[in-house]
Amino acid sequence: xxxxxxxxxxxxxxxxxxxKYVAECQKVLQEAGxxxxxxxxxxxxxxxxxxxxxxxxxxxxxxHEMGAPRITTSIKVGTRTDREQSMKDKTESVYGIVPTExxxx
Amino acid sequence: xxxxxxxxxxxxxxxxxxxKYVAECQKVLQEAGxxxxxxxxxxxxxxxxxxxxxxxxxxxxxxHEMGAPRITTSIKVGTRTDREQSMKDKTESVYGIVPTExxxx
Amino acid sequence: xxxxxxxxxxxxxxxxxxxKYVAECQKVLQEAGxxxxxxxxxxxxxxxxxxxxxxxxxxxxxxHEMGAPRITTSIKVGTRTDREQSMKDKTESVYGIVPTExxxx
Amino acid sequence: xxxxxxxxxxxxxxxxxxxKYVAECQKVLQEAGxxxxxxxxxxxxxxxxxxxxxxxxxxxxxxHEMGAPRITTSIKVGTRTDREQSMKDKTESVYGIVPTExxxx
Numbered sequence: 001x002x003x004x005x006x007x008x009x010x011x012x013x014x015x016x017x018x019x020k021y022v023a024e025c026q027k028v029l030q031e032a033g034x035x036x037x038x039x040x041x042x043x044x045x046x047x048x049x050x051x052x053x054x055x056x057x058x059x060x061x062x063x064h065e066m067g068a069p070r071i072t073t074s075i076k077v078g079t080r081t082d083r084e085q086s087m088k089d090k091t092e093s094v095y096g097i098v099p100t101e102x103x104x105x
Numbered sequence: 106x107x108x109x110x111x112x113x114x115x116x117x118x119x120x121x122x123x124x125k126y127v128a129e130c131q132k133v134l135q136e137a138g139x140x141x142x143x144x145x146x147x148x149x150x151x152x153x154x155x156x157x158x159x160x161x162x163x164x165x166x167x168x169h170e171m172g173a174p175r176i177t178t179s180i181k182v183g184t185r186t187d188r189e190q191s192m193k194d195k196t197e198s199v200y201g202i203v204p205t206e207x208x209x210x
Numbered sequence: 211x212x213x214x215x216x217x218x219x220x221x222x223x224x225x226x227x228x229x230k231y232v233a234e235c236q237k238v239l240q241e242a243g244x245x246x247x248x249x250x251x252x253x254x255x256x257x258x259x260x261x262x263x264x265x266x267x268x269x270x271x272x273x274h275e276m277g278a279p280r281i282t283t284s285i286k287v288g289t290r291t292d293r294e295q296s297m298k299d300k301t302e303s304v305y306g307i308v309p310t311e312x313x314x315x
Numbered sequence: 316x317x318x319x320x321x322x323x324x325x326x327x328x329x330x331x332x333x334x335k336y337v338a339e340c341q342k343v344l345q346e347a348g349x350x351x352x353x354x355x356x357x358x359x360x361x362x363x364x365x366x367x368x369x370x371x372x373x374x375x376x377x378x379h380e381m382g383a384p385r386i387t388t389s390i391k392v393g394t395r396t397d398r399e400q401s402m403k404d405k406t407e408s409v410y411g412i413v414p415t416e417x418x419x420x
Binding site: 004005006008016017019020022023026027030037038039040041042044046074076078080082087088090091093094095096097098 | 319320321323331332334335337338341342345352353354355356357359361389391393395397402403405406408409410411412413
């Protein structure tokens, strides 16, 4: 089962700055060979259900190993049986209607 | 790795009423033998990481089998290495500070 | 516009235990006179759109005043124009299909 | 109070394809003059708390006016008092650690 996921890992008990933990999760996704794209409030990930969720579990394991005693993660998961759809398809189907919109590059 | 999850499965393309799909997910959680509690905007689930996420995958499979062509699910996932904590512990630690608050039973 | 919300406020940079901040948010909801119910991974809130979101803003203000330098909050928001629905209606429509399910009281 | 938000509006009861509703929400954000950036599972928005939440309310109003009888929206909201931070700052602080990662343009 193919899945598109939005992932936001929040380590707790490690102070205010969490970018090194987020960067570690990017490395986990790279090592897993999963399509992914960071945005300002999470990371889009695309792949097979089992591969994506195995990587998310590894993110928790790694962030704990780095010293975070507590993690709260938000995940959005999309699946569909009517047709194939990639992350690029999703944004392009909106851009086709409002082509000029993004205010950030 | 022990996990506390909040799960909200939203079938798309099946009309406005989705309670039969939510009920099916409750059955999946029961069959998996996982601690769970329905609330007005999702279900809290507690268990081992692998068991909980296997059940979430089964929820997607079942809801697709029931005819929903598209599903978007929100998941919150909490893990911690500093101590054991149950779903009951989490609410009780708040009730210990504001004991009278709930306005709904 | 009537709204049912699920609210989860996560203070960052204050250590691992966040229950006093969550309890303060419960007080904000009480003071606002909003129907609300705490669960293990957030709080369901019901009311008029403007009242509910004014209370959520006050939660952020209070939690910052208590010393949290950073907050990340997850909100789910449901609105509908086809009929009135309360938080109780939502859970009861599922319980009508799987009446025995909850494993926690 | 400055806020960075991730917004994902899901119309229900309108079939499987929701891109025209998402596009309408992009227009609402443009009309409001808010910095925003679409990604594959939502839109990042940056601005003053009141402006951002007024725009989110207008998104619900517009999507209902377009005929959607029910909407379920996910919002992540970040505020901080320790320093100013933009959406670009957030991604760049991660890219500074893992500079090569994105697999999608």
